[in-house]
Amino acid sequence: TTPPKKYVIGVSQCSVDIWRDKLNREIKTCEYLDESLDIRLASAHDNSKQQSDQINAFIDQGVNLLIVAPNQYDSINQAIERAYAKGIPVILYDRKTSTNKYTAIIGADNYGIGKTMAYYIGEQLQGKGKVVEIRGLNGSSPAIDRHRGFVDGLKRFPAIQLVASEIGDWKEESGMRAMERILAKTQDFDYVFGQNDRMALGALKVLKKHGLHHRVRFAGVDGLANHGGGLELVRDRIFDATCFYPTQGEKVIALAKNILEKKPYNRVNLLNTTIITNKNAATMLQEAREVERQIGNLEILHSEVDRYFEQYNYQRIMIILFVLI
Numbered sequence: 001t002t003p004p005k006k007y008v009i010g011v012s013q014c015s016v017d018i019w020r021d022k023l024n025r026e027i028k029t030c031e032y033l034d035e036s037l038d039i040r041l042a043s044a045h046d047n048s049k050q051q052s053d054q055i056n057a058f059i060d061q062g063v064n065l066l067i068v069a070p071n072q073y074d075s076i077n078q079a080i081e082r083a084y085a086k087g088i089p090v091i092l093y094d095r096k097t098s099t100n101k102y103t104a105i106i107g108a109d110n111y112g113i114g115k116t117m118a119y120y121i122g123e124q125l126q127g128k129g130k131v132v133e134i135r136g137l138n139g140s141s142p143a144i145d146r147h148r149g150f151v152d153g154l155k156r157f158p159a160i161q162l163v164a165s166e167i168g169d170w171k172e173e174s175g176m177r178a179m180e181r182i183l184a185k186t187q188d189f190d191y192v193f194g195q196n197d198r199m200a201l202g203a204l205k206v207l208k209k210h211g212l213h214h215r216v217r218f219a220g221v222d223g224l225a226n227h228g229g230g231l232e233l234v235r236d237r238i239f240d241a242t243c244f245y246p247t248q249g250e251k252v253i254a255l256a257k258n259i260l261e262k263k264p265y266n267r268v269n270l271l272n273t274t275i276i277t278n279k280n281a282a283t284m285l286q287e288a289r290e291v292e293r294q295i296g297n298l299e300i301l302h303s304e305v306d307r308y309f310e311q312y313n314y315q316r317i318m319i320i321l322f323v324l325i
């Protein structure tokens with residue numbers, strides 16, 4: 001029998017997708033390397049009601065700390081406030097909420113991402129042209145912030161017009177539907193900014209279907225290393241650019257540990273982003289795949305150790321039985 005872990009951390013993710021898989025794997029790796037941690041992962045499948053229930057269930061299980069990526073800005077406040085009132089520290093991660101009853105927040109500057117992408121696109125178009133935007137899930141804070149940043153950034157280029165901005169939900173299919181809606185209104189645009197790579201790719205697929213993709217350029221956000229993900233799309237010049245949206249599970253867990261151990265920590269923790277173009281995409285892809293390989297090795301080692309302990313316990317029981325008989 002293994003001794004009970006010291007700290008139970010409940011992680012409530014808003015969605016299931018490759019970005020969150022990457023983050024969850026990083027978080028799990030921290031658990032493997034730290035004996036004091038018992039980390040429980042859950043996902044709300046883009047449903048705020050489900051996420052509230054999930055947080056309430058974690059509270060009732062008596063977790064020592066909560067990490068929450070809120071599906072939407074306004075809709076899970078009650079559950080978060082309930083945890084906070086019970087003295088359970090809450091770390092908001094990646095997405096924000098409108099309540100200020102939380103312990104700390106960690107994530108990238110989504111307003112800044114929108115602005116950076118507007119500056120980049122403006123320069124690519126040499127200050128003149130028509131742009132469309134595909135936004136993330138209605139009411140989720142990065143969708144709100146990236147849009148604000150994008151609109152503000154475009155103000156630097158008076159001859160660039162944002163001719164359409166359609167809502168999506170962060171998934172590829174929503175990018176497809178948004179592009180169909182845009183095409184029903186206009187076919188006259190030069191650039192697509194997808195608030196993430198998956199939606200930008202969905203938009204590209206629809207434009208391809210209509211034979212319109214050659215005269216349009218693309219940029220997204222996330223920059224993941226999976227096959228068909230942002231890094232490959234930029235390396236292969238299918239997209240002009242993407243913005244790296246960091247996962248950094250180890251920083252999230254380090255923050256959680258500081259809070260749990262009553263060590264000093266910052267309430268607001270900003271994660272760095274960087275723009276990825278054809279100049280750095282190949283290098284970033286190589287580095288990201290190397291990290292993934294190492295995480296994969298750790299996962300293998302971990303399951304080997306588990307198997308070893310199972311065998312060991314089994315043999316011990318057999319010996320005890322043998323002695324008793």
Ligand code: FRU
Nearest residue numbers: 015017019142170196222245
């Ligand atoms: C992953 C994701 C990313 C996006 C982020 C915004 O769940 O949809 O693609 O950048 O969430 O919170």
